[in-house]
Structure formats: C-alpha cells, structure tokens
Amino acid sequence: MEGDIQRSVSLRPNRRGGDRGEQSFNSKGDVEGLFPSGRLSYDYPAKTAWRMGFVRLVLVAGIIWMLLVVSASLFHVWSCQTSVAFFSAICNRESKVNKILDTMGIVSAPHRCPIPLASDPDQVVIPKGRTPDEIVKNLTYVLEDNSVESTSPLFGGHETWSEREKSFELNSTMEVHCGFIKNSGAEMDPADVRFVKNCQFVVASGIFDGYDVPHQPSNISPRSKELFCFLMVVDEVSLDFIKSNVTVRKDAAGGLWVGVWRLILLRHSPYDEPRRNGKVPKILTHRLFPQAQYSIWIDGKMELVVDPLLMLERYLWRGNHTFAIAQHKHHKNIYEEADANKRRKRYARPLIDLHMKIYKYEGMEPWSFKKENPSDVPEGAIIVREHTALNNLFSCLWFNEVDLFTPRDQLSFGYVVYRLKGSFKFFMFPNCEYNSIFVLHPHTREHSSKIEWVKSLKELEGKGSAMRESRGGLGLWTPYPGDLDAVVLPPVARTSKAG
16 A cells, blocks of 8 residues: 555656756656647757757858958058059048048058049030139128237238137128238239239249249140149249249240249238248238139149149039148147147247147137048148138138237138138048149258247247247237136147157
8 A cells, every 4th residue: 555655656747856857757758847748849959959050140140241341441441552543543531431540540541642633634624603602792801900009010900809709700791801901011013913813723832031942833734824824922032042043034024934933022021930921822812813713722842743724623623612622641630730830849839839728718629530521630731722702711710810820820720610610611632642742842941930949938028029920920929818827738649750
C-alpha cells in the first residue's frame, strides 16, 4: 500500500520542477511545463533560428552601410585633395561634410584648384539691365561735414555713434556716410573723371606709398579688353615710383597708361596710414567709378590670370549673385583673425582688442555652423560685385567701420553682415579657387608703421600720441556709449601655423 502511494506521488507533475532541475515527461516524451503541446516543441528551434538570422542580417546591413558611408567620405576627402582635374572639379567644397572635416583639421584645403569657368568668353551672355533694388531703392551720401570738432574735414566725416547705429536700419530711402566728404582729399584729375564715365565694366586695383608696380593681367580675351576698363588707382608717391621703374605712356587726352592699366591718380591722400588709404578704391569702388555696373577688385601685388568676363559669369551670373568674395583659408571667426593680426603685428594690439570688445558688446558672436554663411572672415584681396543699391550700402557701412576702427577690413566684413540681419546676400567661394585667380608678386619693400608695434595704450599717451593716426580710427578714441570694461573677449585657439 505504501509503495502504491509513493509511486502515485512520484508520478504527479512537479510544479517547481524547473527550479529544482527536475523534469516530468508526458506520454509523448515531451517535457511538461516548458511546452504545453507537442507542436510548439518542433517550432521553437525554427523561431530561434529565424530570430538569430534576422539579428545577423541587421548587423551585416549596418556594417555594410557604415562601410559605404566611410568609403563615400574617404572618396569625398580624396577628390578634394587630388590634383586630378576631373575629380577635383566634382568635389563639393561647400558641403557640410567638407566644412566639418576642415574645421576638425582632418581635411586640409588645397592651395589651388580648378575654377569651373565657362569655356569661351565670346559665348557668355551678359544679362540685360540691372538687378532690381528691392530693399534699398534710393541711396544718397553725406557730403558735408558739419562737425565743429575739427577745422579740417575728415574723409569719412565725424560720424556719431547714433548715426552709425541708424545706418544699420534698412529703409527704402537712406542717407549714410560713405567717405569723400568735401575738401577731405582723394581727388581725381578731371581727365580721369571724364574717362571713367564711360566705364560700365571695371577691373580695379590700387598701389599706395610705392609698394608695388602694375602687373599686367594675362589670359584676357579680346572681348574683355574691349568691354572692361582696367583702372589702377595710385597716390602721388606711387605714381613717381612707377614712372621711375616702368614705362608710362601718355595719351592725347592726358591719360597715363602702363600696359592695359589706366593710372588713376588720387591727390591728397586722406589718411596717414597707406593701408587705410588703400581701402578707399577697394571698398568704395562705386564712389570712385559711379557709372560702373560691375567691378572686380584685385590687390596691387597680384597678377590677374583669369578672364574677367568669365569671372563675372562664374561668381555672379551663374548663381544669380550680386556680390562674391572668397573664404579665408585659415579663419572663420573674427576673434581668431584679430588674434592673428596681433601676433603678426598688423596693428596696435590694444586697439585691435578695443575694436573686438565693441563688436562683442554689440552682440557679434564667434562663427559657428549655426550661421548661414560659411565664414565671417573673407579673403578681401578679390571682390566681385554688381553695384546695386544694397551692395553699395554694404560697401559704405563696411568702409565706415574701417574708417572708425582699425584698417583691418577682414575684421569688419562679418560684423556688417551680422548687423544687416540676413538682408545682404553674397557668394563666399572656396579659397582654393581664389588662389587660382592670380599670381602673387612680392612687395617692392616691407610695409611698417609705428602704430603697428604698440603693445599698450600707455605708449599712445602723452608724447606717444604722435604715433596715433590723426585722421583715421578715431572711433577708438571717442568715448563709447557702453560699458566695455565688463566685456570679455571669446577664447581663441590658433587654428593654423600661418597664424
């Protein structure tokens, strides 16, 4: 009896058999508790295998996708670095990938790259008429200096802080300071004034204080030679230097020529600093040559090697742009550029800091990928533009910053763009294309001025005030209507060996 009871107990299903490592079997030999039916016992291995296969498929697909992304990125990097013309031409240097890699220092931008120019200047179609002025329709300039602060008018006028602030408020009708205050210098000869009235397409350059001689452009088509006026703006010192070093011919109307360049003399230089004088024709091209519809500025130390008509087609007409300038090779952030200017002694260090403190106080943030433009710092040695009212206004406001603060125009460009709040549109083209536009020639001598070596404001006090510029940068010596003592400049890091 007891044996029967023990056998009946031992044959009962063990509800906790799984916990004790015990198993019970039914009549079909299946494990009870784990599989309630015989059908599931056969399906379980198939489902497990299917799940494992799916996971492996996902992993393999992910790895293949990552390899494709890496391969595409490597090809993108290689195409942007190669000297093979075909692959270099298809590189998208404006892509976000290239910008991020460039910022990280993974990609080093090539010094020169092919420019996607049209093949034949004779086939270029010049747009009819002018680009409509939709924001600023009527722009006029302040011509009289009514300030009693000085008996001698300043070239940029005595612009007040309130006038400067108002100039950034866009309206359909505007009047702004834009240099060329009456009796302030930079006067053209009457023969030159008559000549430039016939110039609708202009290639302009400038030489000041005898640092260069004109370099003849090459690869210029007959059509461009007929279409463009090549105007080299010089001061009296440079004119004498050019006459003593190269052949200058005089035409029947009294015009002076060096090759294709017509020399345009500006008498009575408006500034003490030659570099600041050079900003007059560079930025205020539309004031010197008011009849011009299109202009290309190129610094005097450069030899133009690209047909100017092809440049207009590439940088303006093809993309429906009206203003084009190259991206700086090393810096995107004006505070980095300012730091580089201090290290390379391009202007008085404390005055550069003061300039940047004003911009920081007025809300200018360091460049980041959140900004619309690829950089806040241009290579200003080449500027391609149509002289629309808005572009002319931008040029005036840019020049006013150069007049008020330091002559380092690369520090002011991005600030004016910021103040116009996206209304000023421009094309910032790759730096490697910029380097393919010209051949660089060295200056005939090294430029230097006393103020560039100043390390502290104390050096400019008392008798040291003789080192200050007397006609430019006066905004740095005029009491600013804001507390700059609390302003801390953003930290910067050296992003290139070139500084």
